[in-house]
Amino acid sequence: RAKQAGGNRVEVALPVGAACGVPADGDEPAVLAAVAEDQLRLHYQPIVRLADRRIDSMEALLRWQHPVRGLLAPGEFLPAAARAGHMPLLDRWVLGRACADLAEVRAALGRAAPSKVNVNISAASLETPFDDMVLDALAEAGLPPHSLRLELPENAELEALATASPRLARLAEHGVRLTLDDMGAGSTNLRYLSTLDVQGIKIDRGFVAGMLHNPRDHAVVKLLSDLGHGLGLRTTAEGVENAEQLAVLDDLGVPYAQGFHLGAPQPLAAVRRLLRARVPSGTAM
Numbered sequence: 001r002a003k004q005a006g007g008n009r010v011e012v013a014l015p016v017g018a019a020c021g022v023p024a025d026g027d028e029p030a031v032l033a034a035v036a037e038d039q040l041r042l043h044y045q046p047i048v049r050l051a052d053r054r055i056d057s058m059e060a061l062l063r064w065q066h067p068v069r070g071l072l073a074p075g076e077f078l079p080a081a082a083r084a085g086h087m088p089l090l091d092r093w094v095l096g097r098a099c100a101d102l103a104e105v106r107a108a109l110g111r112a113a114p115s116k117v118n119v120n121i122s123a124a125s126l127e128t129p130f131d132d133m134v135l136d137a138l139a140e141a142g143l144p145p146h147s148l149r150l151e152l153p154e155n156a157e158l159e160a161l162a163t164a165s166p167r168l169a170r171l172a173e174h175g176v177r178l179t180l181d182d183m184g185a186g187s188t189n190l191r192y193l194s195t196l197d198v199q200g201i202k203i204d205r206g207f208v209a210g211m212l213h214n215p216r217d218h219a220v221v222k223l224l225s226d227l228g229h230g231l232g233l234r235t236t237a238e239g240v241e242n243a244e245q246l247a248v249l250d251d252l253g254v255p256y257a258q259g260f261h262l263g264a265p266q267p268l269a270a271v272r273r274l275l276r277a278r279v280p281s282g283t284a285m
């Protein structure tokens with residue numbers, strides 16, 4: 001059970017014995033301790049507009065600064081958190097922090113600040129009243145809804161999305177942007193594009209990784225790029241790791257890209273330095 005206590009502070013009632021220690025893999029209450037002990041961090045990865053190579057927006061990516069195991073990536077703790085039913089709590093924390101961070105960058109950098117922050121929302125949250133959660137987070141940070149882009153997971157069941165659809169529509173009416181993450185991987189259903197108020201797609205990095213050598217991967221990237229143009233969607237290629245891949249994406253007319261070659265996920269302070277320079281780093285970090 002968690003109670004909102006203003007801003008992105010979340011008070012968590014911990015089960016007895018859950019506080020800290022050395023959580024083994026799959027120690028499910030551990031992630032609640034991470035919230036309570038203020039060990040969660042957000043890193044931000046620039047999303048670059050290829051026309052001018054400028055940073056357009058940034059994606060918030062969750063990290064756990066673990067006292068013993070060091071900085072953990074989402075793959076190391078989100079599966080256990082999801083099994084324990086804690087994803088809505090984590091998503092709420094991320095939304096609060098990401099909105100507060102964008103508000104702060106905006107106050108400091110003005111027009112050099114990114115226009116939006118992208119936040120990943122889990123399939124589990126889509127089955128909750130997440131629209132209120134999202135609008136609350138925006139209001140607490142004093143951000144207009146068009147400052148936020150939600151990345152919808154491709155692993156959400158179609159039924160869950162059908163249930164979520166009116167809430168997504170409500171958010172879209174407020175101006176929150178919606179984009180489909182990891183398009184082409186797994187079971188992404190094209191029906192999402194005709195039934196949800198989605199304005200963007202992100203091409204899964206697996207296709208970008210393969211497209212220089214595998215003509216089929218190249219064909220999939222081209223297909224998704226053409227689909228994006230045809231439907232008037234904002235298309236972003238994920239996982240760009242080198243200049244050759246960037247050249248192919250330029251060629252295909254993909255408008256936005258993200259990847260280690262354009263900027264790795266990094267703490268907010270580092271992104272702020274990049275933004276002050278108003279150009280992406282252009283090199284792997």
Ligand code: C2E
Pocket residue numbers: 045060061062073074075078091094120121122151181182205238239240241258259260261265
């Ligand atoms: P995603 O949303 O598709 O995020 C992109 C992932 O690709 C990130 O991994 C990022 O670090 C990685 N990446 C970026 N550029 C490159 C590149 O050039 N090459 C390669 N190989 N990888 C690249 P990360 O941070 O480990 O996150 C993994 C997944 O965990 C995310 O995939 C997302 O599904 C989930 N996730 C991360 N943060 C959150 C969060 O705050 N909330 C929720 N619900 N899920 C999150």
Ligand code: MG
Pocket residue numbers: 059120151181
């Ligand atoms: Mg994402």
Ligand code: MG
Pocket residue numbers: 181182202204238
């Ligand atoms: Mg993705």
Ligand code: MG
Pocket residue numbers: 182
């Ligand atoms: Mg992914």
